Amino acid sequence: MTTTKKFLRLHAVVEATGWSRATIWRNVKAGVLPAPIPIGPKSVA
Template sequence: MTTTRKFLRLPAVIEATGWSRATIWRKVKAGVLPAPIPIGPKSIAWDAEEIAQWQQRCIHASRGSS
């Protein structure tokens, strides 16, 4: 069975990361933050699960966990 994935638009990613729009794009370009997914001809969004996993990696790194 396929599970439904949630997409986050840029304002939600800004809220989740605390970063500005410009910083988000710099982090995506640097490979720090997952890249967005095209969801339409002029629309993009981030996979909510990928953002959650990135947040977990940040938490583990800050706590010295592996």
């Protein structure tokens, strides 16, 4: 069985969860959501 990782940009997380940006970052800090991963020189997901 294979699993595929899907990287979401911040706006996609906001749309999927309905949370504000502040709530998303609070959950990243608390460990509820994973930390952003660089996907390019000026991009994170």
